[in-house]
Every structure is written in C-alpha cells, then in structure tokens.
Amino acid sequence: MAINLVQALGAALAGASSREAEGSAPRFKAGDEVVVLNINPSGHTRMPRYIRGKQGVIDRDHGIFVFPDTFASGTGKKPQHVYSVRFTARELWGPQGNPKDALLVDVWDDYMEPR
Template sequence: MTRAHDMGGRFGDGAVRPEPEDAPVFAEDWHARALAVTLAAGALGLWNIDMSRHARERLSPKDYVRFSYYEKWISALADLLVETGALTEDDLREAGPENTLSEKALTADKVARVLAKGGPADRKGGPAPRFAPGQAVRTRLPADNVLVSGGHSRLPRYVAGALGYVLRCHGNHVLPDSNAHRLGEAPEPLYAVRFSARALWAHPEHPDDEVVLDLWQSYLEPA
C-alpha cells in the first residue's frame, strides 16, 4: 500500500509553516461543520478511532495530496458510512427520509457530556512490559502492519530500523494495527522512545536534536 499520509521526515514536501497564533480555529465555516458531523457520526458506534484514521489513509494518493485537511475528513467519513451500511451512495447524493440511525443521533444537549467522557485507550489486560527505561531498542523494519497486508500502523517509515532508547512505559494500550481492522483491541505495552537525529537522518540540520515517539511493544526489538 502506498502510504501518502506517512510524510514525517520525508524530503521534498517543503517546510512546515505553523499558522500565526491569532489565526482562526477554522479557516472556513464548513470546516467546523465537517468536524461536527464526523464526531456525530462516530458516536453511532459503527467504527472506532483507528478505523477512522485508516479510512483517511486509504484515500487515493492523488486525492490525499490535493485534498485539504477537512476534505480528507469528510471524504473518509463518506467512505465509512457506506462501508458500514449506515448510508448508501444514493443517500449521500441526495437527502432522503430518515432511517433508524436517526434515533442514535448525537443531539446538541449531549455533545458536552460525550466529549468530556473521551475515549481512553489504556487497558489493564495484555502482556507484561518487555523493555525497561534506558534500554536500547530497534524499531521494526519495514514499518508495515504485520497483521494485515497494507494495513494501518502507527510506526512512521522514517524511524523504521532505527536505534533508540526507552524513556518510560505508559502501560498497556489498544494496538491500532489490530483495532483498525476489527481484529480486537489486542492491548500491549506502549513506550516513549528517544531517538537521536543522527540515528534518523544522514545529514540532520541539528544533529543534537532528539525525537521522542510513542511506540507499541510489537514495533520494537532489543538492540
């Protein structure tokens, strides 16, 4: 699978240009509506956050590159609604009568309570930590999902095969590589791992810089 979304550390995409501090939260009115309808649809319980992320990644590379941030969101949402049977393509083209899902609608009076509840991904079950703080580890190479070919993974390509050092263990968390494909939560230890810029790039602009990534246990092996 071509991972057009995996842009971290990739050359040729230009500089990252942060928006000014006084920039509006939403550049256009429809951006706020795209966020709202995505959250409301997610509250139907037909998919999880990892499936939602994977839906954006599965947009065609051509569309992914040309779409704006919220165009990616709304396009992936349309795919999820059709894939899960919530709506048909005809429903998306033209508004029709209400269906049974309207009974589960996230109404305005429920929004604050639902958002405050959040969606914690830490879990009590799963394997014991394999690595300790200070231990040298090396990330999986290639940085692919080993459960599903071309599947979702939170391991960036730019760090694949790199040497790093464990800073801490966050406890067990839902494994996105499994959860994105309805294979279960499969919780496992999640670590903060420190990488030197020298370990990631041949000619880093600032060699003494460090990058800290949160990585699941199955992404790592002893160095």
C-alpha cells in the first residue's frame, strides 16, 4: 500500500493537478463585470471573506478545476471554471485602499453572479 521511494519521487515530479477536462460551461469571460456572492458556508470554501459582496472584473479564465467546497466534503468534484478576478483596492478597503492598486483573486464560477 505504501508508495516506495521511486514512486514517491515520481509522484512529486508529476504533481496532481486539480484541473479537469470537462465541466460546466463558463458563465463569464475576460472583461465581464461580476459581483461575488455574499455567502457564509460553515464548511470548507476558498472564497475569502474580504471579497464577499464585492464587485470585480474578470481578468482571465484559467480553465476548469475541481470545486473545493464540494470536494472537501466528499460530495463531488463539480468541475467548473476558475478566473482571476480583479478588484480595485478601493472597492475592497474603501478609503484605506490606494486608488492605483488592485487585488487579483482566483474565484470559482459558482462564487459569482453577473453584475
């Protein structure tokens, strides 16, 4: 059952991408304006609190990945697109944000709605 030395190094070198070949169709494309849902699930999520309810712009589409919210709880991979979403520092932090600056956060399709 245990992997041996050669298998371990092979696995390290190969990695284990959570990219999937197929998944739900992308609902967004680069340049689209989006709003992140305001949700507070008690289980695992990769949606940080600081972007919840905030407006951003899709910077790029990274392709299809496993959805951690369902996968961590053993309820399926629910593969879907992940995007870099650009938020202005002002949108996230108000007057404490520098007007020149931006944050780019990787966000799953299910975490957003069109603006």
